[in-house]
Amino acid sequence: MDVNKTVGQPISRLEGKLKVTGAAKYAAEYQVENLLHGYVVNSPITKGKIINIDIAKALAIPGVIDVLSHKNRTKLAWFDVQYTDMDAPPGTVFKPLHNENILYNGQPIALVVAEDFETARYASTQITFEFEQEAFETNLQNNTEKGRPAKKGFATALKPPPPPPTGDFDKAYGQAAVKVEAEFKHGTEHHNPIELFATTTVYKGKGKLTIYDKTQGTINNQLYVANIFGLHYKDVRVLAPFVGGGFGAGLRPQYQLFLCVMAALHLKRNVRVVLDRKQMFSFSHRPPAIQKMRFASDINGRMTALGHSVYAETSNFEDYTEPTANWSHKLYPSPNTLFEHNIVPLDVYTPMDMRAPGGSTALHAIECTMDELAHKLKIDPLELRLINYSEMDPSSKKPYTSKALRECYLQAAEKFGWSNRNPEPRATMRGNKLVGYGMATGIWDAFQFPARVEAMITKDGKLVLNNATTDIGTGTLTVMTQIAADELGLSLEEVDFQYGDSKKPFSMFQGGSAITSSTGVAIVVAAKALRKKLLKKAAQMENSPFKNASDEEVIFNGGNLHLKNEPGTYVSLKNIIAFNKGKAIKTTNMGKPHMLKLRKYSLATHSASFVEVEVDQDLGTVTVTRAVTAVAAGKIINPKTAKSQISGSMIWGISKALHEETIMDDHFGKYINTNLGEYHIPVHADIGQLDVIFAEERDELINEIGTKGVGEIGLVGMPAAISNAIFNATGKRIYKLPIHFDELI
Ligand code: MOS
Numbered sequence: 001m002d003v004n005k006t007v008g009q010p011i012s013r014l015e016g017k018l019k020v021t022g023a024a025k026y027a028a029e030y031q032v033e034n035l036l037h038g039y040v041v042n043s044p045i046t047k048g049k050i051i052n053i054d055i056a057k058a059l060a061i062p063g064v065i066d067v068l069s070h071k072n073r074t075k076l077a078w079f080d081v082q083y084t085d086m087d088a089p090p091g092t093v094f095k096p097l098h099n100e101n102i103l104y105n106g107q108p109i110a111l112v113v114a115e116d117f118e119t120a121r122y123a124s125t126q127i128t129f130e131f132e133q134e135a136f137e138t139n140l141q142n143n144t145e146k147g148r149p150a151k152k153g154f155a156t157a158l159k160p161p162p163p164p165p166t167g168d169f170d171k172a173y174g175q176a177a178v179k180v181e182a183e184f185k186h187g188t189e190h191h192n193p194i195e196l197f198a199t200t201t202v203y204k205g206k207g208k209l210t211i212y213d214k215t216q217g218t219i220n221n222q223l224y225v226a227n228i229f230g231l232h233y234k235d236v237r238v239l240a241p242f243v244g245g246g247f248g249a250g251l252r253p254q255y256q257l258f259l260c261v262m263a264a265l266h267l268k269r270n271v272r273v274v275l276d277r278k279q280m281f282s283f284s285h286r287p288p289a290i291q292k293m294r295f296a297s298d299i300n301g302r303m304t305a306l307g308h309s310v311y312a313e314t315s316n317f318e319d320y321t322e323p324t325a326n327w328s329h330k331l332y333p334s335p336n337t338l339f340e341h342n343i344v345p346l347d348v349y350t351p352m353d354m355r356a357p358g359g360s361t362a363l364h365a366i367e368c369t370m371d372e373l374a375h376k377l378k379i380d381p382l383e384l385r386l387i388n389y390s391e392m393d394p395s396s397k398k399p400y401t402s403k404a405l406r407e408c409y410l411q412a413a414e415k416f417g418w419s420n421r422n423p424e425p426r427a428t429m430r431g432n433k434l435v436g437y438g439m440a441t442g443i444w445d446a447f448q449f450p451a452r453v454e455a456m457i458t459k460d461g462k463l464v465l466n467n468a469t470t471d472i473g474t475g476t477l478t479v480m481t482q483i484a485a486d487e488l489g490l491s492l493e494e495v496d497f498q499y500g501d502s503k504k505p506f507s508m509f510q511g512g513s514a515i516t517s518s519t520g521v522a523i524v525v526a527a528k529a530l531r532k533k534l535l536k537k538a539a540q541m542e543n544s545p546f547k548n549a550s551d552e553e554v555i556f557n558g559g560n561l562h563l564k565n566e567p568g569t570y571v572s573l574k575n576i577i578a579f580n581k582g583k584a585i586k587t588t589n590m591g592k593p594h595m596l597k598l599r600k601y602s603l604a605t606h607s608a609s610f611v612e613v614e615v616d617q618d619l620g621t622v623t624v625t626r627a628v629t630a631v632a633a634g635k636i637i638n639p640k641t642a643k644s645q646i647s648g649s650m651i652w653g654i655s656k657a658l659h660e661e662t663i664m665d666d667h668f669g670k671y672i673n674t675n676l677g678e679y680h681i682p683v684h685a686d687i688g689q690l691d692v693i694f695a696e697e698r699d700e701l702i703n704e705i706g707t708k709g710v711g712e713i714g715l716v717g718m719p720a721a722i723s724n725a726i727f728n729a730t731g732k733r734i735y736k737l738p739i740h741f742d743e744l745i
Pocket of ligand 1: 216246247248249251353354355356357510511512513
């Protein structure tokens, strides 16, 4: 019997209509009675102390309820508790309104609470602060001598330090036939999801709270609130059914959550706090980095030495780190290696994961250095990658569970027309535009977190699933519904995946491209247990043909349970539930990575990006006219939502290469382009033709469903491919991102 399969089909987002019609509600859109509105006041100074706060004028404004600051904040559990959140780096977490100390520019220093948002915002302008300012340091380049390795902590497993040195790097590099030494600089970037960070807290009395929050992790924020405010975790419910983008900014609870909950508990009222766009630049960001590269090869292009030293920003209170120097040796074998990742503490807020953290910064430097090496060797850049191709992970000496990178290279090169590339820079013109081709490799993790799923068949024969994960716009709802439908042989309409609620069984935050594998595997495990229960119940029915049937002898399809060899013999799921006195049959199960087995392997997704650019000879402006990215990420559950993830991250790659940067004015210790007018991101007219290819990759080892995740891998190779294409077009190699027209004139 053929069972209809939905996995592998390009299904449109099930919640798409709700989103485009505005019916989907976001954290700041819930109608709540007697709601108060909080407006955050941010520090205008970078370092020092608050000497005095005068709130009298603000309090006198009709409609203003209170102004909370470190002077009058209520006694809450927070300041005695060490707990922070599941993505906290080692260090001391930032505590809003803790005391008079200012640690960074933009730090929240007060919350005005009023009957409406406009009154709260106006009142915030009527508060007078006196500060005592201290000297500060915000410049990475000037402070590299403070660089040191990050302390180890809870998140170290996901963000390991670079591998130890091998061979004799200095000797090998010194004697190498061909070498490239280069230093790359990357600017700060701020996550700017379209949905502003916002929290609506419904005060239910007796320490009970329902919180609508903009977050990537409902349970992460539930535990944070419960722990720091000394509440029972069952009394705190965090809901995030729709999330307007995250990109990593929602992996940690942001300060509006803390301030909103504090005000709600203090005033015993319902409170909402929404940040404005400028305030979206007052917390986490991708850290600026300096990368010193030293790569060498023999005259045939075989790598003999890989050296990669990183200096990246962190705050003065937490050791943020990301895997950056870890990647080159996961791609290219080399007998001699030297990798370092140094963090440089500055007077800024702690950086945070942003789409492919570390990887997207690292691969720019690695793949531009490879391009320069290829140019010196007079070897085609793709050929150089193939000369150094490794089936196994050279850094761990372990085989990959699967690696279809070669297929990515070949399929994307073919589709792009790489063979037409002229290796000579400045040799191809189109009108007054210089045309260049560039390519680069991408590599990223393939994570899986433990997850629990409750699965049940209800009395109308439908499959209902529960899991606390969010869907930050990735297609999670659709993908989970597909996986579940296939497991029970149902149509998509017969499956109801419920999510975005901390009350539901465990999920980590949605990050690290991990949720398809995490919740997806838990669904498969739960579905298997559910099928067993349904068969057992069916076997108890009167004259049941399933009495002696084993799991392997039955099949679920079309809402029925069939004997495999006698498809005409069946019982409907509805009848099984009716026989169960109308009670749903349910099970809750855990899916988790098979650590013991996987310890013997290396796990990664791979990609290859090929880009054509046009550079205006007179103006230096760059246009990415077309790009092809091929991705190997195991099984693709939904080619439509997966393609959307990859093309979205390719666009971010264009942004990272050519547009996006938050500019720090080191004189004031302050970002100066904190708005979407001056923080440049590409518009529609900046994007040419984008093609996405999924190379076939069957991975029977990695997990029960063979998936590796597609959220981040599409970004990783793009900045280097663009930079390399600009070199091919102009003969200029620009060692920084973003690349601006003034450097190309
Ligand atoms: Mo992503 S930076 O793991 O949200």
